[in-house]
Amino acid sequence: MIRxxxxxxxxxxxxxxxxxxxxxxxAEGEWLAVIxxxxxxxxxxxxxxxxxxxPTAGIVTVGGRDVTSVSPESLRRSIxxxxxxxGLLPHWTVYDNVAAVPHLLGWAEDRVDARVRALLDxxxxxxxxxxxxxxxxxxxxxxxxxxxxxxxxxxxxxxxxDEPFGALDPVTRDQLQGLVRGLHDRLGLTTVxxxxxxxxxxxxxxxxxxxxxxxxLRIGTPRDLLTDPEHAEVAALLDAPRxxxxxxxxxxx
Amino acid sequence: MSTNLATQLQMLPEALAAHLVISVVSLLLGVAISVPLGxxxxxxxxxxxxxxxxxxLIQTVxxxxxxxxxxxxxxxVGDVLEPLxxxxxLGMLPVLIALTLYAMLPVLRNxxxxxxxxxxxxxxxxxxxxxxxxxxxxxVQVPLAAPVMLAGVRTAAVWVVGMATLATPVGQTSLGNxxxxxxxxxxxxxxxVGCAGAAGLALWMDAALAVIERAxxxxxxxxxxxxxxxLALSVAVGVALPRWSAPPSDRPxxxxxxxxxxxxxxxxxxxxxxxxxxxxxxxxxxxLGSSIALDGxxxxxxxxxxxxxxxxxANHLGxxxxxxGPVVLEAVCARLRSDGVDCLGPVGFExxxxxxxxxxxxxxHGWSSLEDLSADAAGRAVGADIEFFxxxxxAAVRQAYGLDFARERTFxxxxxxxxxxxxxxxxxxxxxxDGRVAAHHLRVLTDPRGALxxxxxxxxxxxxxxxxxxxxxxxxxxxxxxxxxxxANRRVDVDxxxxxxxxxxxxxxxxxRTPAP
Numbered sequence: 001m002i003r004x005x006x007x008x009x010x011x012x013x014x015x016x017x018x019x020x021x022x023x024x025x026x027a028e029g030e031w032l033a034v035i036x037x038x039x040x041x042x043x044x045x046x047x048x049x050x051x052x053x054x055p056t057a058g059i060v061t062v063g064g065r066d067v068t069s070v071s072p073e074s075l076r077r078s079i080x081x082x083x084x085x086x087g088l089l090p091h092w093t094v095y096d097n098v099a100a101v102p103h104l105l106g107w108a109e110d111r112v113d114a115r116v117r118a119l120l121d122x123x124x125x126x127x128x129x130x131x132x133x134x135x136x137x138x139x140x141x142x143x144x145x146x147x148x149x150x151x152x153x154x155x156x157x158x159x160x161x162d163e164p165f166g167a168l169d170p171v172t173r174d175q176l177q178g179l180v181r182g183l184h185d186r187l188g189l190t191t192v193x194x195x196x197x198x199x200x201x202x203x204x205x206x207x208x209x210x211x212x213x214x215x216x217l218r219i220g221t222p223r224d225l226l227t228d229p230e231h232a233e234v235a236a237l238l239d240a241p242r243x244x245x246x247x248x249x250x251x252x253x
Numbered sequence: 254m255s256t257n258l259a260t261q262l263q264m265l266p267e268a269l270a271a272h273l274v275i276s277v278v279s280l281l282l283g284v285a286i287s288v289p290l291g292x293x294x295x296x297x298x299x300x301x302x303x304x305x306x307x308x309x310l311i312q313t314v315x316x317x318x319x320x321x322x323x324x325x326x327x328x329x330v331g332d333v334l335e336p337l338x339x340x341x342x343l344g345m346l347p348v349l350i351a352l353t354l355y356a357m358l359p360v361l362r363n364x365x366x367x368x369x370x371x372x373x374x375x376x377x378x379x380x381x382x383x384x385x386x387x388x389x390x391x392x393v394q395v396p397l398a399a400p401v402m403l404a405g406v407r408t409a410a411v412w413v414v415g416m417a418t419l420a421t422p423v424g425q426t427s428l429g430n431x432x433x434x435x436x437x438x439x440x441x442x443x444x445x446v447g448c449a450g451a452a453g454l455a456l457w458m459d460a461a462l463a464v465i466e467r468a469x470x471x472x473x474x475x476x477x478x479x480x481x482x483x484l485a486l487s488v489a490v491g492v493a494l495p496r497w498s499a500p501p502s503d504r505p506x507x508x509x510x511x512x513x514x515x516x517x518x519x520x521x522x523x524x525x526x527x528x529x530x531x532x533x534x535x536x537x538x539x540x541l542g543s544s545i546a547l548d549g550x551x552x553x554x555x556x557x558x559x560x561x562x563x564x565x566x567a568n569h570l571g572x573x574x575x576x577x578g579p580v581v582l583e584a585v586c587a588r589l590r591s592d593g594v595d596c597l598g599p600v601g602f603e604x605x606x607x608x609x610x611x612x613x614x615x616x617x618h619g620w621s622s623l624e625d626l627s628a629d630a631a632g633r634a635v636g637a638d639i640e641f642f643x644x645x646x647x648a649a650v651r652q653a654y655g656l657d658f659a660r661e662r663t664f665x666x667x668x669x670x671x672x673x674x675x676x677x678x679x680x681x682x683x684x685x686x687d688g689r690v691a692a693h694h695l696r697v698l699t700d701p702r703g704a705l706x707x708x709x710x711x712x713x714x715x716x717x718x719x720x721x722x723x724x725x726x727x728x729x730x731x732x733x734x735x736x737x738x739x740x741a742n743r744r745v746d747v748d749x750x751x752x753x754x755x756x757x758x759x760x761x762x763x764x765x766r767t768p769a770p
Contacts (some may be wrong), residue, residue, distance in 0.1 A: 052381055077383030087378020091396050091472065101382050150382065 001158065001190040002026040002049055007058030008214075009044050019044050020214035021058065028157075031184055031191040033205035035198060035237065041214040042194045043084075046160055049192060050079045062158065077101050080151030080189075084163040086143050088135040094120070094146050095131040101154040119149040122183060141172035148180055152187070159184065161193040165200060177204055199241040202226075210234050260751065261431060261446040269450050270491035271426040276414045276454065277488045279349050283356025283409055288402070290357075291364025292390065305362065312358045316416040319354065320423050323347030324545050328552055343424035343538070343545065343554045348417070355416055356409040363405025367398030396469075403466040407459055414455040418447065422513065422542040424549060428454070433540035436667050437514050438745050438752060458484070506534045507722055508715075510549060510558035513540040514666055515745045515752065516604060516686060516738065520559045520710075522756035524726060531725035543640070544568060547713075551592055556718040557726070561604055563646070563708035565589070573645040578603070578707035585711070593716035597723055598730035600710040602686055602738045606646060607705065608635075609683035609695040611673060622699040626680065627654040634660040636672045637682035646705055647682075653704035670695065686710075686735050688743020710738075732763040 002025070009019040019041040026032045034042045047053040048060050051072040060067045067075055088097045095116055102112045117127045123145040135143055144164055151159055161180070165173045181204050184191050195201055201208050202222045209219040210233070218225065218234045226242075229235035287308075294301040311319070324342050327350075331340035340346070371394050379389045395402075421429035431447025434440070461480045468476035507528055511521035518539065525535045538555060547569060549555040565585045566572050576584075586596035610620055620626050635658040641647055642661050650656060658680075664672050670689040673681045683690050683697060685708075690697060712729060714722060741759040744750040750758075 050381065052377065073383045073385050075383075076381060081381040083374070083378050083381055085372075085374035085378065087375050087381070089375065089379070089393060104383055104388070 001028040001030075001063060002192065003059075003061045004045065004048065005059045005061075007045070007048060007055045007060060009041070009048065009053060009056050017056075017214050019048075019055070022211075022214070022216050024209060024216065024219070026190055026192055028190050029188055031181070031193065031204060031206045033201035033208045034192065034194045034211060035196060035201050035208055036211035037196065040211040042211045043162055045211070046162055046192060046194045049158075049160060050076045050081055052076075073104075077105055077154055078156055079158045079160060080154075080156035081160045082144070082147045082151050082162065082164045084166060086147040086164075088143060088146055088150070090135050092134075093131065094125070094133050094135070094138070095127070097135065097146055098149045098153050100150060105154055115153060115155075116149075119153055122152075123149045123179065125149070139172075141168050141176060144168065144176055145179070148176075148183070152183065157187075157189060159189045159191040161191065161195075163195055164193070165197070166195070173200070180204075198237045199244070202241060210237065255442070257440065257442050257751070258446070261440075261443050264430070265446060265450060266494060268426055268428050268430050268447075269454065270494040272414070272417050272420075272428045272451070273454055273491040274488055275345060275348050275352060275420060275425060275427065276410070276417050276458065277484065277491075279352030279417075280356050280406070280410050280413050280458075282349065282353040283413070284360050284406055286353065287357045287360035288364050291361050291368070291402075294361070294365050295368045295394075301365065305365070308358050308361050311354045316351075316355065317419050317422070320347060320351045320416075320419050321542050321545060323351050324423055324542075324548050328548055331552065341554060342552045343541075343549045345425050347423050348420040348425040348427075352413050352416060352420075356413050359405040359408040359412070360402070361405075363408075364398065364402050367401030367405075368394045370401065371397045399469045400466060403462065403469060407462045407466070410458045410462055411455050414451055414458060418451055421540045423545055424510075424538040424541055424554070430539060433513050434518060434752075436665065437540075438518060439667065439749065440751075457487070506536050507556045507718065508536045508538055508554065510538045510541050510546045510555040512543055512546055512558075515742050516684075517559065518752035519738075519741050519745065519755045519759060520600070522752045523729070523759055524557060524559075526756060526760060527725045527729065528722065531721055533719075533721055533725065550594055550713055550715045553715055553717045556715045557597075557722055558713060559600060559710050560713055561708040562599075562711055563605065563706040565711075566706060567645055573649070575649060575703055575706050578709055581707050582709055582711065589713065595714040595718070595723075597712040597714050597726055600712060600729060601731045601733045602735040603707060603709050604684050604686040604738070605705060605708040606641065606682050607685050607697045607700065608650075608680050609673065609690055609697045610680045611676075612694045612696045614679065615696040615698075620696070620698060622701050623650070623654045623656070623704070624701060626698055627656050630656050630658050630680075632659050633679040634658060634662060634677070635680045635682070636662045636664050636669055636678035638666040638669060639663050641682050649706075650700075650704045653702045686738045686742060687746070688739045688741075689746050691739070692743060692747045728763055733759065734764070737762040737764075 004022055004024040006021050006023060007019060008017055008021050010017050022045060034045060036042045044053055048055050049062065051067050062075070098116045098119060099112050102115060120127045120130060125142060125145055138146065147164065165176055168176065177200060183189070193205065205222065207219060207221055208225055210217045212233055217231050218229065225234060226238060229238055290304060294304050324347055327340055327342040327347055331342055334340055375393060376389055379393045384392065417427050418429035418432055420427040421433045428447045428450040431443045435443030435447060461484045464480035465477045468474065468480065509521050509524050511517035521537060521539065525537065528535050541549065543564065546555065546558055547560065550558065562582045562585050566581045570585065570588055582599060589596055608623060608626065610626065615621065618629055642663065662678055669681050670693040672678050673695055674693040683695065685697065712726060737759060741755040744755045744758065745752055
């Protein structure tokens with residue numbers, strides 16, 4: 001569904017490679033987590049999928065088509081994106097934010113209305129209560145839910161998540177993660193999630209790619225990584241969730 | 254209510270209406286130009302710096318100078334476009350251009366700052382959901398920048414209302430009429446009426462814009478529409494009012510000009526009364542800048558005003574040497590005739606520059622001529638009106654007498670005489686026809702070397718003045734002597750009479766000497 005072929009990125013000529021000739025393939029219906037420290041190039045790699053960032057070298061395809069062969073706007077309207085900052089328009093209501101992409105695509109008003117109401121129900125923010133609120137009237141978790149609803153509004157089959165759960169308290173994060181994974185399964189989405197939360201990645205992803213200094217160090221299922229991290233860096237990332245699990249096991253024994 | 258206040262209030266609606274119209278129209282023009290320019294500046298980084306620099310530079314030109322500059326510029330443009338379209342160099346057009354230029358900076362700067370101040374994360378998110386650059390601008394950047402942009406519009410509104418008072422010297426009626434004439438004729442009531450009117454207008458426009466600003470911030474379009482309609486209605490009243498109040502007339506309208514000082518207001522009132530008695534409708538253009546009055550006359554936008562031979566000799570003919578009164582008058586009139594302006598004739602008195610000192614000092618030091626003063630000038634201060642020290646006459650006087658004052662200070666001519674009697678300065682460059690020379694116990698020093706040129710008051714008629722004007726004003730030629738003029742000026746400046754009252758008195762004093770051959 002999504003492929004990156006030998007993709008590199010440097011921000012300025014002669015500058016360092018922030019993404020260094022990576023290859024990644026995401027199958028239809030798969031949830032891929034891309035994990036790494038800040039500056040590992042994971043967010044840049046994600047933004048190349050919807051052409052927010054143009055690669056310096058290499059090819060990105062979505063659904064088998066080179067992303068540079070379509071206009072960036074129509075590409076982005078077909079891909080749901082939730083950025084770290086969420087980026088709800090503060091001068092628009094919850095309803096208008098969710099309806100944004102269908103409106104850009106020129107959907108009929110009754111179709112937009114049905115879609116927005118259904119999605120708000122899906123993310124647990126019933127339209128009767130929340131449709132006319134402004135983003136400022138919502139909690140952080142509620143804002144992320146609106147962001148997810150907005151990303152899915154135009155019936156996108158692809159969901160890009162950039163650290164969407166980072167700023168939430170653990171309980172809210174857990175709820176939202178479960179909600180999004182449920183939507184992913186129910187709607188048959190292909191999801192790429194950038195995160196530095198290994199515990200979340202282990203729980204949610206079908207496969208995990210670990211990035212460091214612009215390169216993919218290790219890619220595999222959570223089980224693959226746990227059984228054979230291959231790199232000390234990968235092992236270190238797995239260390240914290242392991243210790244937490246061990247502590248919990250110890251308490252329950 | 255005092256009659257003075259009643260007289261001023263009677264003139265208020267027209268001035269207020271004109272002031273409102275020029276302010277709102279130029280503000281709208283300024284916004285209409287600056288917002289797109291701001292969008293261009295945000296989009297094309299390369300033009301941004303130069304654009305802001307140029308618009309900022311306009312702002313550094315003092316308001317009065319910017320307005321006065323528009324007149325010769327428009328005269329030049331008018332000369333080029335003459336076969337196609339008439340370009341008025343006086344009145345509303347130069348004012349609208351200058352005020353529009355003035356309104357641009359705050360709007361432009363706030364547009365750029367507002368749009369660039371939008372959170373980049375929001376813009377990225379808007380791009381991420383598939384908005385084009387244009388949609389991002391329209392749906393995200395402009396709405397979020399709107400409060401900052403509107404704050405710029407409010408700043409511009411207050412500036413424009415304030416600067417519009419300077420429209421008077423270029424012949425556009427505004428609340429400045431009260432302020433300019435009031436300052437010159439010591440009519441504090443008139444000044445206060447003008448200031449209060451301008452302040453009220455600024456508050457009204459600011460309040461309407463504040464409502465629009467709040468409406469935008471809280472997304473209440475109805476409020477914005479309401480405030481916009483209220484503003485538009487007040488402008489409509491402003492446009493309609495003068496048309497209503499002016500009686501329809503098919504009589505010829507003669508435009509009478511005056512420069513901004515008492516003698517000019519008195520003479521313009523006298524001219525008006527003579528014309529009205531001949532069945533001529535008169536329109537007054539008062540408080541015009543010195544060179545603007547002549548420009549207006551040459552351009553046919555004024556029909557008649559009184560100027561002074563020495564002023565025209567230096568400024569219009571560019572002559573710096575001193576010559577006798579008849580020589581100067583003849584040269585000036587010959588030149589004006591070739592420009593299409595008719596010298597109807599001298600009014601009869603001279604309003605020359607002359608150095609005056611306190612009578613008591615003159616007695617103590619034995620000063621009676623400029624020669625006497627030159628020996629004692631070192632260490633003393635001299636005051637003059639705003640233009641005199643720049644004029645060639647000053648260089649000529651200093652050279653002729655070796656005058657070397659320690660300090661030169663400029664005053665508005667209203668305060669010049671007080672500056673002398675209050676010992677702010679030791680000598681002033683006074684006007685010989687001014688009633689305040691005697692009232693402030695000053696002595697005019699003689700000019701035995703003839704360094705100061707003659708300043709005969711002369712009636713000038715514009716190229717389009719109807720022939721009845723010459724007939725109506727004939728009694729004025731050569732019939733006002735300096736004593737009569739000084740007394741008329743004194744009645745206004747010292748006794749607080751209105752220029753109309755002084756003109757009515759002066760009319761009883763007209764004494765034609767030798768009838769013109």
